[in-house]
Amino acid sequence: MEFGNTSNLKLILIPLLIATLLVLGVRKRQIILKSIQWRTDTLHSSLSAFFIILGTFSVFIALLSPQKLKEEEAIKVQGSDVYILMDISKSMLAEDAYPNRLEISKRELKDILTNLKGDRIGIIPFSDSAYVQMPLTDDYFMAINYIDAIDSKLISGGGTKLLEALKLANTSFEKTAAKDKNVIIFSDGGEKEPEVSQFVKTNKIKTFIFGVGTGEGSVIRIDKGFVKDNDGNIVVSKLNDKFLKDLARESGGNYYSLNNLSNRNYKKLINDIGKLDKTSEREEKRKVYEKYYQYPLALGLLFILIGYFLPKRKLEEEYV
Incomplete structure (x- = not known):
């Protein structure tokens, strides 16, 4: 029991x-x-x-x-393989989304995971560089623990190098012999990288992008002060949604707004993920319980x- x-x-x-x-x-x-x-x-x-x-x-x-194990049965599970690219650059600490862009992204990602079924996900934080924090898995509970550990200090430097994260995701997909390459990106866009669009097209990566923040932007709090440029002026970070929208459209994916005023767009993403080809198939043991x-x-x-x-x-x- x-x-x-x-x-x-x-x-x-x-x-x-x-x-x-x-x-x-x-x-x-x-x-x-x-x-x-x-x-x-x-x-x-x-x-x-x-x-x-x-x-x-x-x-x-x-x-x-209270319950008692009745039997175990083998079931076939089909899903998609998806890597989540999480921008953790300093600009993601801007507070035009509450409490800041990074935290609202983590909250939205948790909502996504609690609504996925059968899909395998991996997590790649990126800033000036990128690394695989969690390889592909369908253990969403473990994934949520990894999400809680994400912060802007995981990678030194404050830039937004989306290309590095996409290259790492592409390499990871090739190692698993994935038929389709799907990524979910949380980012404020940073500076436009001309090579990103071409890389996505060449490697047939479909991007589903959450543009985090607002066009008005916000200052970036760090420690007890604010991020400043080389001239000593306080930096105002703004969402570069044009770059992100173009990238999503050109890759065959979709774009979603993420800020205090946007609706719960994770539901739209779940619907879009559900339409993907379920190329990942595996057999799992499911426990059947007698309830008391x-x-x-x-x-x-x-x-x-x-x-x-x-x-x-x-x-x-x-x-x-």
């Missing part, structure tokens, strides 16, 4: 709180009645509290979803009703 929903363990605080309040309530009632010399039915109060506490703990067990949550749930509700409607003797009407 095991629990299928251990994320609800934090709810243990609820039955503990109820138990504490009931015990304190019973004691306080007894003290008050004794102070005015009224007799109390201690047994009834204790039994009532006991059944209600037992009921709430039983409901808590039901919320953990209904038994502690029924017992819990029964115990709570017993505790609530437990009949009591009218002893409070008599003086000691």
